[in-house]
Amino acid sequence: MYRNGKNLIAGLLVAVCATACSSDPEPQSPYVKAAEVCDGLFAGGLEETVEAVTGATSFKRRADEDMGRLIGKIEKEYASGRSWSQGGDLCELAAKGSRSVDETSLRFRIYAPQDANYPGSPEGERRFSLGKEAVTNVRSAGIYFECVSPRLDGSMNRPARIYGGLSKAHDRGGALENAMDNLRVVHAASLAVAEKLECEDNAGLPAKLDPELKELPPVGRGTESDS
Secondary structure, eight states, X not given: OHHHHHHHHXXXXXXHHHHHHHOOOOOOOSEEOXXXXXXXXXXXXXXXXXXXXXXXXXXXXXXXXXXXXXXXXXXXXXXXXXXXXXXXXXXEEOBTTOOXXXXXXXXXXXXXXXXXXXXXXXXXXXXXXXTTEEEEOSSOEEEEXXXXXXXXXXXXXXXXXXXXXXXXXXXXXXXXXXXXXXXXXXXXXXXXHHHHTTOGGGGGOOSSOOTTOOEEOOXXXXXXXXX
């Protein structure tokens, strides 16, 4: 009786293992929704904005996105003392089926003093009072801001000039709301970078973009740009 019970238990264990051990985990989808791109940066309110900006609802999964790597690059480039840098990508918002040359991306770099408030705006570009300056148009947007941080030695006297840019947005026409959507995306990314860099007062960037954000006039070519 004891032997039969022992054999029965062993048989049940084999059967359970045969079922559980033979089932492999579901393969990870190569695509994600807007809430998951850029390590979930836009989850909780900006998913529809990302879909509008990219013209897509499904995106390629990127395994190499790393905020820490970008922050390390900015720290190193600031420490070099150069007035500008190449920077690096924060992430790509690559639509399903898109070619690499067409993928919307977010990139950050140290900008030269003369880059902000540069005289002579391209046709269709709008300027806004955000950071040192924010610019946006049909297919791109950017924010220039300055960062004082304990992670950037010397920034109390020489703030780090950082530019966050969105490129290759989906062309939805020249309406102001479309340009503002581009700016909302780059604002969210810039705020995340400022927080990670431990910028004082988040580099002056608001937690949410004011819908009544002040628009600035174009900088004339005869006007001296800010430094």
